[in-house]
Structures are given as C-alpha cells and as structure tokens.
Amino acid sequence: MIFLIGGQKGGTGKTTVAINLVAQLVNMGKKAILIDADRQSSATHWADYREEDSTLMPIRCIQKFDNIKGTAIEMSELYDYVIIDTAGRDSREMRTGMFAADAVILPFRATQFDLLTLEHVQGVLEEIRDVNPSLEAHALLTQTSTNFRATDFKEAQDIFTDFPDVSLMNSVIKHRMIYQNSLAEGRAVTEMRRTGSSGASANREIKKLTQEVLSWH
Ligand SMILES: Nc1ncnc2c1ncn2[C@@H]1O[C@H](COP(=O)(O)OP(=O)(O)OP(=O)(O)O)[C@@H](O)[C@H]1O
Numbered sequence: 001m002i003f004l005i006g007g008q009k010g011g012t013g014k015t016t017v018a019i020n021l022v023a024q025l026v027n028m029g030k031k032a033i034l035i036d037a038d039r040q041s042s043a044t045h046w047a048d049y050r051e052e053d054s055t056l057m058p059i060r061c062i063q064k065f066d067n068i069k070g071t072a073i074e075m076s077e078l079y080d081y082v083i084i085d086t087a088g089r090d091s092r093e094m095r096t097g098m099f100a101a102d103a104v105i106l107p108f109r110a111t112q113f114d115l116l117t118l119e120h121v122q123g124v125l126e127e128i129r130d131v132n133p134s135l136e137a138h139a140l141l142t143q144t145s146t147n148f149r150a151t152d153f154k155e156a157q158d159i160f161t162d163f164p165d166v167s168l169m170n171s172v173i174k175h176r177m178i179y180q181n182s183l184a185e186g187r188a189v190t191e192m193r194r195t196g197s198s199g200a201s202a203n204r205e206i207k208k209l210t211q212e213v214l215s216w217h
C-alpha cells in the first residue's frame with residue numbers, strides 16, 4: 001500500500017503525521033518505509049536523530065525528488081506500507097507520488113486559510129484521477145483545539161460537505177506540545193516516556209489514526 005501525505009499548504013502537520021504513522025506501523029510489526037520527498041528534509045532529520053537511539057525500532061527512510069512514481073512502486077514491492085512525506089505545496093513530487101498511491105492523506109488545520117486550499121486540492125485530485133482513478137483522498141484535521149468548548153472541528157467538518165471527492169477522516173490530531181517535542185528526539189508520540197495525560201491522549205490519537213488507515217485496504 002502506498003500512502004502519500006500531501007496538500008497545498010505548509011505547516012499543516014504532514015511530516016508529523018507521516019513519521020507517527022510509519023513508526024506505529026513498524027511498532028505493530030508491519031514492514032513499512034518512509035520516503036522523504038520534501039527537499040526541506042524534515043523526515044530525514046527525524047530519521048537521523050532516531051538512528052542514534054538503538055532502543056528504538058529502526059525505520060528505513062529514503063529521499064527521492066522530482067518524479068517519485070517509480071521509486072514508490074519499487075518500494076511497495078519490498079514493503080507492505082510505503083509512507084510518502086511531501087512538501088507544503090503543489091509539487092512534482094506530490095503529483096507523481098499520487099500517480100502511484102492507493103490513498104492520499106491531506107492534513108488540514110481547521111483554519112480558514114488552510115481550508116481555502118481545498119478547492120485547489122480537489123482540482124489536482126480530478127486531474128490525477130484521470131490517470132489513477134482508484135486514488136482515495138482522506139482529509140485529516142490536525143492541530144485542533146484541546147479546549148472542550150472549541151468548535152473549530154465542527155466548523156471545518158461543515159466545509160467538507162462541499163467537497164465530496166475528499167472524505168473527512170474520523171480521526172483528529174489535536175494541538176499538543178508532545179507532537180513537537182517527540183520530533184526532536186527521533187521518536188513518535190507513542191514512543192515517549194513519562195508523558196502525562198496529554199501524551200496518553202496523543203498516543204490514542206495516533207493509534208486510532210493508524211487503525212483508520214489500515215481499515216481502508
Ligand atoms: N498536532 C500538533 N500539535 C502541536 N504541534 C504540531 C502538531 N502537528 C505539527 N506540529 C508542529 O507544527 C510544525 C509544522 O508541523 P510539520 O512539520 O509536521 O508540518 P508540515 O506540513 O510537514 O510542514 P511543511 O509544509 O513545512 O513540510 C512543527 O513545528 C510541528 O512540531
């Protein structure tokens with residue numbers, strides 16, 4: 001299975017989702033690889049930090065730019081799950097990766113500016129589906145408020161009803177410092193120790209997200 005994490009906007013949480021998903025798959029005993037297709041190399045830096053800690057399950061991370069379709073397909077013959085992290089824009093890597101992908105995960109913050117890019121993303125999906133008609137597109141709301149009174153999730157949910165080509169995931173990733181802190185340690189949130197209730201909540205979010213992704217195929 002090839003899952004591409006993409007979108008037109010920077011900073012939505014693509015790399016955070018990619019590394020937490022690949023780590024959870026590997027920790028579940030699945031054969032999974034991360035392809036870093038963003039020249040910013042955030043995922044590669046994370047993998048480098050991770051390599052220094054021998055107590056963590058090793059995760060293979062390779063970089064590939066420009067046309068990544070061939071590499072994605074080759075890796076899907078060697079691994080059960082290929083997770084591709086792309087840049088925060090409509091890039092050649094995102095489009096060529098989508099040609100090979102089974103599903104694209106589109107992280108969105110529940111803000112007006114992020115959600116305004118939905119129209120462009122829907123246009124890209126239409127073009128890609130001319131070539132890869134079975135490509136699924138799933139939007140994931142990220143960095144949503146942890147305040148129980150917050151309505152950001154509900155308001156964003158309403159906007160998605162206008163975009164039937166993109167299905168909104170049941171999983172949500174809330175704004176929690178542990179997502180930032182774990183990155184610098186080469187860890188997934190599920191691998192952090194002494195995390196308190198926020199860590200436990202993030203742990204549940206990533207496990208739920210992974211189960212939802214696994215339920216697609
Ligand atoms: N759920 C979250 N809670 C708190 N901080 C988060 C969360 N998700 C991401 N962040 C932080 O927001 C910043 C952007 O996240 P990330 O790098 O994952 O986004 P991105 O979409 O990959 O960005 P880019 O478009 O630059 O590649 C990082 O500092 C990250 O630690």
Ligand SMILES: [Mg+2]
Binds near residue numbers: 015088
């Ligand atoms: Mg990134």
